[in-house]
Amino acid sequence: MRAVVVYESMFGDTRQVAEAIADGLGLNFEVATVPVDRVATDQLRGIDLLVVGGPTHVRGMSRPKTREGAVDQAAQPYSGISLEPGAAGPGLREWFSTLTDAPPHAAAFDTRVQLSPLVTGRAAPKIARVLQRNGCHLIAEPESFLVTSKQPALVAGERERARAWGESLAVTGAHACARSGA
Ligand SMILES: Cc1cc2nc3c(=O)[nH]c(=O)nc-3n(C[C@H](O)[C@H](O)[C@H](O)COP(=O)(O)O)c2cc1C
Numbered sequence: 768m769r770a771v772v773v774y775e776s777m778f779g780d781t782r783q784v785a786e787a788i789a790d791g792l793g794l795n796f797e798v799a800t801v802p803v804d805r806v807a808t809d810q811l812r813g814i815d816l817l818v819v820g821g822p823t824h825v826r827g828m829s830r831p832k833t834r835e836g837a838v839d840q841a842a843q844p845y846s847g848i849s850l851e852p853g854a855a856g857p858g859l860r861e862w863f864s865t866l867t868d869a870p871p872h873a874a875a876f877d878t879r880v881q882l883s884p885l886v887t888g889r890a891a892p893k894i895a896r897v898l899q900r901n902g903c904h905l906i907a908e909p910e911s912f913l914v915t916s917k918q919p920a921l922v923a924g925e926r927e928r929a930r931a932w933g934e935s936l937a938v939t940g941a942h943a944c945a946r947s948g949a
Contacts, residue, residue: 768944769814770796773862775803775821775829777837777854780921781878784912784929785820788876791933792818795941803862804853811868816940817903818933819894820876821859823911826888829858847918859890863897872943873903874910874936876929881913881922906939907932 770792774785782802789800796816803821811817824833834856841848875898877890891909899905912929913922 768796768816768941770798770816770818770940771806771811771814772798772800772818772820773803773806773859774800774819775859776851777822777829777834778841778848779851780912780914781820781822782851783921783926784876784878785818787926787929788818788820788933788936791930791935792816792937792940794934794937796937802851802853803859804857806862809868811866811870814870815872815944816906816936817870817873817898818876818936819859819873819898820878821890821894823877823879823888823890827893828860828890829856830860831856831858834858859894863901866897866901869898869901869903871902871904871947872906872940873898874905874907874940876910876912876932878912878914878921880916882916884911904943906943907936 772789776782789798792798875891875894879887895909912925
């Protein structure tokens, strides 16, 4: 069984979460982890599971303007932030508008600040809705992984939690594939 983890990341936190999820998925799946600006046109063809995640920007998925905001933030003197290659975009929102060949099973995650989701909003449910609209069956509830509010950095223990979530997707995903005869 094959899975692809597609992620968007400005500052590297969502990339680290994506890599940890992919590690966990490795329990049952052959996994490729791909930044959203590098997904090849035929990369999703024939795969069994697609996992998609990105940072929460202004309570949802990033837009060109919010990515500019992130680039500006990194450019501040002494910000200590290094941008990921491809941080300027395109992001998940733009990629979704070109999505074809969506696989049968999918799951969504985001990174967001460690405060109540009522305050922060969450990108993951929005990502999940787009996946469903593309015909994917969601094998898990949308999940959030937390960053600190000062300088973006994963909260302690989140990488491990992401790996465990990946393992749980590996188990649920294998059952879902078996049921659908994939
Ligand atoms: C322009 C901008 C808007 C943001 N808006 C939100 C928000 O509404 N809610 C939230 O929890 N975090 C928000 N954040 C913080 C991001 O969620 C955080 O930078 C991201 O999770 C870090 O992931 P990355 O390192 O992969 O970019 C925002 C960040 C930026 C740059």
